[in-house]
Amino acid sequence: MSDRFVSRGFRGRRQPGEATGRVPPGQYVESGFPVLSAGPTPHMPLDRWDFSVEGKVERPRRWTWNEFRALPRQPVTKDIHCVTKWTKLDTHWEGVAVDTLLAEVGVRGDYLIAFCDGGYTTNLPLDDVRGGKAWIVDIYEGRPLAPEHGGPVRLLVPHLYFWKSAKWVRGLRIIEKDEPGFWESLGYHNRGDPWQEQRYSGD
Amino acid sequence: MAGTALLGRLTWQLGEVVATHTETPRTRSITLEMHSWPGHRPGQHVDVRLTAADGYQAERSYSIASPSEAGTRVTLTVERLEDGEVSPYLVDELRVGDRVELRGPIGGYFVWEAPMGGPLLLIAGGSGIVPLMAMIRHRAAVRSAVPTRLLYSSRSPEEVIYRDELARLTADGTGLETIHTLTRSQPAGWSGYRRRIDVEMLREVAWPTDRHPQSFVCGPTSLVETVASSLVMLGHEASRIKTERFGPTGDR
Amino acid sequence: MENKLDGNVAGGILESIFAFEMTTAEGTCAGCGARRAIGATACYKHGMGTILRCPSCDTALVRVAVIKGCYWLDMRGMRVLQLASNR
Numbered sequence: 324m325s326d327r328f329v330s331r332g333f334r335g336r337r338q339p340g341e342a343t344g345r346v347p348p349g350q351y352v353e354s355g356f357p358v359l360s361a362g363p364t365p366h367m368p369l370d371r372w373d374f375s376v377e378g379k380v381e382r383p384r385r386w387t388w389n390e391f392r393a394l395p396r397q398p399v400t401k402d403i404h405c406v407t408k409w410t411k412l413d414t415h416w417e418g419v420a421v422d423t424l425l426a427e428v429g430v431r432g433d434y435l436i437a438f439c440d441g442g443y444t445t446n447l448p449l450d451d452v453r454g455g456k457a458w459i460v461d462i463y464e465g466r467p468l469a470p471e472h473g474g475p476v477r478l479l480v481p482h483l484y485f486w487k488s489a490k491w492v493r494g495l496r497i498i499e500k501d502e503p504g505f506w507e508s509l510g511y512h513n514r515g516d517p518w519q520e521q522r523y524s525g526d
Numbered sequence: 527m528a529g530t531a532l533l534g535r536l537t538w539q540l541g542e543v544v545a546t547h548t549e550t551p552r553t554r555s556i557t558l559e560m561h562s563w564p565g566h567r568p569g570q571h572v573d574v575r576l577t578a579a580d581g582y583q584a585e586r587s588y589s590i591a592s593p594s595e596a597g598t599r600v601t602l603t604v605e606r607l608e609d610g611e612v613s614p615y616l617v618d619e620l621r622v623g624d625r626v627e628l629r630g631p632i633g634g635y636f637v638w639e640a641p642m643g644g645p646l647l648l649i650a651g652g653s654g655i656v657p658l659m660a661m662i663r664h665r666a667a668v669r670s671a672v673p674t675r676l677l678y679s680s681r682s683p684e685e686v687i688y689r690d691e692l693a694r695l696t697a698d699g700t701g702l703e704t705i706h707t708l709t710r711s712q713p714a715g716w717s718g719y720r721r722r723i724d725v726e727m728l729r730e731v732a733w734p735t736d737r738h739p740q741s742f743v744c745g746p747t748s749l750v751e752t753v754a755s756s757l758v759m760l761g762h763e764a765s766r767i768k769t770e771r772f773g774p775t776g777d778r
Numbered sequence: 779m780e781n782k783l784d785g786n787v788a789g790g791i792l793e794s795i796f797a798f799e800m801t802t803a804e805g806t807c808a809g810c811g812a813r814r815a816i817g818a819t820a821c822y823k824h825g826m827g828t829i830l831r832c833p834s835c836d837t838a839l840v841r842v843a844v845i846k847g848c849y850w851l852d853m854r855g856m857r858v859l860q861l862a863s864n865r
Binding site: 536537571572573587629630632633634635636747768769770771772773774 | 785787789797815
Binding site: 331333335337 | 577578582584611615625
């Protein structure tokens, strides 16, 4: 019954006629920026904050906030796609390419787990963060990234569903064998390519 | 009536809108006829699910406003949120004859029934009044004399939901007191509170701690957290304070 | 502000899975040992799933997602769950 019932006249906040070549299958364009959090917003003071790349690497490395801010950085403009079906076009960020961080450590594994204040994790194959595909960002729309959106710093991997762009990220642990993260272990797709609509395990 | 006990897994079912009633400029009560309804307890809620033609779904929880004594008719009172996805549909679009998919009744924790006794302290912000009104209506329906104080925060007199009914029930001599605070605008000659609920107001309004009241607090998250921590600060037992946050909204 | 609600709001999905009224069930946190009613936990609920956390230590007690008509339930954060058998 519930598969067939339709609420007369309901379409949510979505506006008609928005399908463009930039919107992956099943998505709609959202002008706001919904906040989806699986836990309380952490508030780590910047003088105690650090970011590390560790695990299967030749030279594990850790950066303090000042060291992180001194790294080469770049502006990034991308569309982002949430598995809950909203897409936001032309989001503007600024941060450090993951390539820059990986170059310093000498990677020896094929996968990574991004780990975060509050305990959130997400897993990625290294191929999905190398070659200009991922950044560690601290600026959104020209201003410091707000805490509810992952500030001070979040991972940005815009070619995959946005749950992979882990908020409050504190480091990347390079691993040999893939391990599912917070949502990947609860039925969401291990990789999450929106263009192949890889929302759930088995898609 | 004891909740749903072991009737089986809670499932989605359809209710038919049989009546709607505008309560305030932003809120509307919707009465649904549920063809199969086990009855509900004051304070319980339902999950409402809307489905668009392309299969897109949105789900929200709404407190039941009607008392348990209303049989198979369930009334929800919904506030239209500025940026809402479900509430604008329920308040502005839904009409008599439409069907709504819902799941319930839900919740045994945020519930009050007359045999639980009192005194009762009910604190509401905005649409947080809804589950507390189910408790008040139930109390009236069973003619309970449990001493009850309601502290109700609204932006203006026009936005006080159930204003007339609360005035009537407060005047009927059964021991219900209603204290309003109007935070943005007040009628001429208003001598009541005109600010958001704070610890000083609660010190004046709440039952003395040695009466060991049961407290139910419902409304926007910021109000609920301020009230709950203030009550604890005043010496009320945390275990006798139950909260139902409705989520962030604009300031109240 | 973050979308933190009370555990009571997870009553619907939990009762759909367990066929018991769950908000009055008491859970013991595997992180800090605190025991409280499910209705008194902190609930983070959005389109991806429902997470119940211990208000004392933020440990995820229960995680639920509905995936293609299937419930995925992780309760490793709750050491003991107490349910009255007679209702």
